[in-house]
Amino acid sequence: MGLTSGSFTTLMIVVAVASVLAVVWLWPRLARGRLLSVAGRLGLIAASQVLVIAAFLVVFNGYFGFFGTWAELLGRAGSSQVVPVVRAGSLSRSVIITATDPGPLPGGKSLPRSGPSAAAAGPSLTGPAGHGSDSSPAQAGRLLMVSIIGRRTGISVAGDYVYLPPQYFQPAYARARFPVVLVMTGYPGSALAIVTRLGVPSTAARLVAARLATPAIYVMMNVSPVMPRDTECTNVPAGPQVESFFARDVPLAIEQAFRAQSSPGGWAAMGYSTGGLCATKLAMLNPRQFPSAVALAGYYKALRDHTTGNLYGGSNAYRNENDPYWRLQHLPDPPVSVLVTSSKIGEKTYPGALKFLSLVRPPMRAYSLFLPQGGHNFGSWTRELPQSLEWLSQRLTPAVPAGGQPFVRS
Known part of the structure; x- marks a missing residue:
């Protein structure tokens, strides 16, 4: 029974x-005045x-997506069985x-809320798997649960997701x-919250079907690969x-592993809350x-608290280098485009977003x-997501199918 499943929450x-x-x-x-009766009432x-607090925490976690699986909750999400990914014979x-x-189907049907089935019959980029759906990859694409091994940094993560759009499997895009x-x-x-709560794959599929966005690969990851520590996407000295x-x-x-573009123009970053800071950084x-x-209700200041520990090696100079506000005030602005989202009422990040916008100078946009x-919740972020994906799509280099005609937005 999944940690965020409806059956467990109901139970x-x-x-x-x-x-x-x-x-x-x-x-x-237990109304008698005996010591045993008093102890019984206190125990009840x-x-x-x-139990009431536990039920509240389960509902709270299910809504905000702090932990998507029991393994993440217990700190065991890093273990997985190594299975190679096959691509073009390599x-x-x-x-x-x-x-x-x-x-999700191109019409925007949501994915099963439980996410990819751990019982799926082995890794596959071509055949139907999980939940018994007969949708072909060329119709619905594929959602993959993945582990990623960082060859340069030595960081390895598990329980993240990759969404491959239907076009990835269509013959016209076989070499794209x-x-x-x-x-x-x-x-x-939890990366699962990006799938089920934020609804990135289903929103992307709906926008592509309406020709409002270009097909793209979405890599959905936990912002902190070394949980429970909050690293703020920092290269920690000696860490x-x-x-x-x-x-x-x-x-x-x-x-x-996939037919993914290289930079420039091939990649973009997006995140909510701390993920918004990381996308901006x-x-x-x-x-x-x-x-x-895209920073969905992100913040733009280098934090340090009990969840981060000493991220900057005690160096104020290095902390400044990791502070977007400081960089905008003291260093040349980079040639990038950033979309900042927030809510004028009910969102604590709004003043910080205005400050960030006021500091931006060309060539940054x-x-x-x-x-x-x-508010600072999925209800607001899902309202901002469609326009954010459309905005990103205008800045990504589209995949070019056979015949040389790229996907055209309406």
Whole structure:
């Protein structure tokens, strides 16, 4: 039973309600003043409170997507079975496919909320798998659960996702290379939330079907590859080189495993909350790799708190180098485009977004998408997502099918 599955959430709610009813029913039977009866009443109250709090946390986690699986919750998400990815007769051991599912149908039908089935019959980039759907890859694309091994940084992650659009499997695109969008979660977060809560694959499929966006590969990842630490996408001195992992290892692995474009113009970054900071940082520090980025309710200041620890080796200068505000005020602006989103009412990131926009100077270009009212939640981010993907699509180099006619947006 999955941690975020509807059946588990329902079970926890039922158990919590039953515990409250049990307190009401058993209370008169423990009304005597004996020590054993008092201990029994205290035990009932404690057990009921624990179960109610547990049910609340399950619902809360299901909505915000902090942890997508039991393995992530227990800190065991890093283990996986190594299976090579086959592409054009070569092997890439930097990407490991651990499960496959049909993607969302082009009309925008959502993926199963449980995500790719762990029981899928082995990795496959061509055949139907998971949930018994008979949709062919050329109709629905494929959603892959993957592990990625960083050859340069030594960082390895599991439980992330890659969405391949239907065009990837169509004969006309057999030799085409596709643009890639790296999508990152907030902290703490689960890559599964990008699939089920943010709905990136289903939204992308719907936009492509309406010819509002170009087909692209979406790489959906947890923003912190060394959980439970929040690294803010930083190359930590004498620690994990997270910025290099996302900027170097991930593109290299994806380009080796799939028909993905290389930069410039082939990659873009996107994220919500902490992922928005990371998308912005990756673009500003690596403008050739990520010439465009979207920050959904992101922030733009280098943080340090109990979740990050000492990210900057005690150096204020290095902290400044990782602070987008400081970089805009003291260094030449990079030639990148950034879309900043927030909500004018109800979103704590709005003042910071205005400050960021005010600091941007050419050749950097900044755009804004502000909701009149919203919050720091998936409800707001899903409203911002379609326009954000359309904006990114205008800046990506489209895949070119046989015959030389690229996908044309309406």
